[in-house]
Amino acid sequence: MKAAVHAPAGSFTWRYGNTPSQLRSEWSPGAAGVMTQGAVMAFENNNGMIADGVAAAAVWKALIQADLKGQRSTFGYTYVMVSEASPETVHVWHDGHTVVSGLVNTGIPAAPTATGVFRCSSTSRSPR
Numbered sequence: 001m002k003a004a005v006h007a008p009a010g011s012f013t014w015r016y017g018n019t020p021s022q023l024r025s026e027w028s029p030g031a032a033g034v035m036t037q038g039a040v041m042a043f044e045n046n047n048g049m050i051a052d053g054v055a056a057a058a059v060w061k062a063l064i065q066a067d068l069k070g071q072r073s074t075f076g077y078t079y080v081m082v083s084e085a086s087p088e089t090v091h092v093w094h095d096g097h098t099v100v101s102g103l104v105n106t107g108i109p110a111a112p113t114a115t116g117v118f119r120c121s122s123t124s125r126s127p128r
Contacts, residue, residue, distance in 0.1 A: 016096035023079045023093070026117055034117045039077075046073060082106060084115070 014024065026035040037053035045051040047062050055063075076095035083089045084106050092100040107113035 018096060020079060020081060020091075020093055022081055042073065042075065042077075046075065082113075084113075 012029065023035070026033060032055075040055050040059060041051040041053040043049075043063060043066075044053075044059060047066070049059065049062065078092065078094045081091045081093065082104065088104050088106050090100070090102055090104045091098055
């Protein structure tokens, strides 16, 4: 538990050398952005908690307990990239691999697609 208050020295490296640059740009040390919220939601979902992305006291307690027990996520990390350039495309990246790519239609002027980065959580598992 001491490490939760006084983090040991170390360095961060990306698990996958081919992590998309768009995904890398969403994370910075000490900042709780969309990427952190998504990770918290995934942890909450995996542990039967309401997946709201808020690292409240109960989440921290469960996170520390999971770490002490050596429990790790078995699902991995999924990132979806959509390009509105012509032709419009989608790429789904999961644990270092592009698992789906293709053409998409992102919307029409009367009903445009929202742009940006959004967190989500799901109980479904992606086949490999």
